[in-house]
Amino acid sequence: MPEIQLPDRTLQADEGANLLDCLLENGIALPWSCRAGHCQSCLVQSLDGRIPEAAHAQLSVEQRQSGWLLACQCRIDSAMQIKPYDPSRDGMTARIVSLSHLSGDVLILRLKPERPVRFKAGQHMLLWLANGLCRPYSIASLPSESELAFHVRLHPAGQFSAAIAACQVGDRLSLSPASGHMHYDPDWQDKPLLLLASGTGLAPLQAIARQALLEGNGQPMQIWHWSHGSAESYWGDHLQALKLGSPQLDVHLGDRANLAADLAHLRLVSRRTQALVCGSSAFIEQVRKRLFMAGLAARQIVDEAFLNRRP
Template identity: 45%
Template sequence: MRPGRARVPEITASGQTWLVPAGSNLLDSLNGVGLRVPYSCRSGRCHACLVRCVRGDVLDAQPDALADSLREQGWRLACQCRVVDDLDVQLFDPSRDGLPAQVQALDWPSPTVLRLRLLPERPLRYAAGQHLVLWNDQGIARPYSLASLPGEESWLEFHLDCRQPGAFSDRARQLHPGDSLRLGELRGGALHYDPDWQERPLWLLAAGTGLAPLWGVLREALRQHHQGPIRLIHLAHDAGEHYLAEALRELAAQHANLQVELLVATEPAAALADLRLVSRQTIALLCGSPASVEAFARRLYLLGVPRNQVLADIFLPHA
């Protein structure tokens, strides 16, 4: 190597060793040689591209995206890392690193939503609003929000949007009770219930299967005897896609402080035009596609809800 010339980093993974330009994206470098590291968002949100650096380190754009315990073990999100040194990388192996889970039940609460319930090999501690990476038998990984209520339901519940073809959802259609999946990292998103909100108005605004985590958050709030008014709005493409309509109406009948609104609209902004604010103390939790969350957030901004009282989780389409 000539004096002063930048050193070219070397990556070793799955029995292969190759050189990459300094500053190369780690996910692209691994997939570029055919290692098929899964990913969904490329923004550090989904955690499907988890890999372990067993020798060397990387330039990490989001060092706080993983728990300290995982980082100390060398785990990194490949999509957020730049290669600046020689690396020995261990890919996430669901058969070794994942938690086994068995399919307990599947059903279709609407023509396009698959409700999947899994029983993990050992109990999993989680909070309403969190999500998990699911791995199928083909090595395809996708993040899904938990819809189950921790501490009260032995299963883990997920709502899969099957309106469009997808590598994971297409395979999920073929699952049967007793089949096995693997669970990856448990991830805490922005959505949660804080007991300090007890007396404040709580708005839960969901589009499509963005209802899944808010279904868990809603029941957590009710379990903790939330005193303020709760307003849940579910936006769907058509009336048949209000897949939890009956369960939501039953909860509203049991809790005088819960108001449920089921809206149908192809344009979210139009459906929200009549939304009015009662109190600037309102806490709002939003979940759905980027367009729907943006429409929710814009309407709340115009109504005067402070931005620090608006928490959102966006379901990004598979990259």
């Protein structure tokens, strides 16, 4: 039975068990969210360098060099010495500068980090509250902007939703480093962009559209945004303002209930189109099918599912 050594205790693990499951079963309150290696909620640091390849394959070079690994992706093959991510020691503090409630149960959260944050337009980071609760959110602002903005959907029974809605301007949060494959790629500079979002899946995609325009992408660009219950987008005014200054941009707002019909009308302006899709897993699956039928190859579609935490 391999031993898992933590700073204050040692656990006996079953060989082949998942590290996140093992820690949770033993009462270690390690945060987790997606269990798919995307969100980085379950970061732990190896103190003895024994890291199965799959457990850090999705991390940056800097994170790998510092011994970080994802517990949800780690199979226990041998003894390990680890310590969990500690937001007060390993994270960066940020102050809430504004909280604005918009239609569709969306909260726009703006933070001023204690020092500039490195990220690419469209990536996400973990927001940690003082009580240790954390969730992943996509950064809606651009690297060139001094504040970090987030579009937070307030779930009726969501733990983080309730806690962030009760926060005040001036409260402090902790941030873990930005990460994720959803970001603007300079290789797309000469490609038409098709950005398809449902709900707050718009957050990273409007950032990617703005970054593309900022970097001088002059190709046709379409943003489709579907909202639940109506065709009114919580970000409609901002999208229309963006369109006014960008002749190559088309904006389509739709009701999620009409997704299938809207997708049937979707036309690609070119076979070289790069598509980006963001929202729930069900939304992504439906959109991907349509994009394949329209002739796009898998490498021309980048998606990010806003996976919810499930027991």
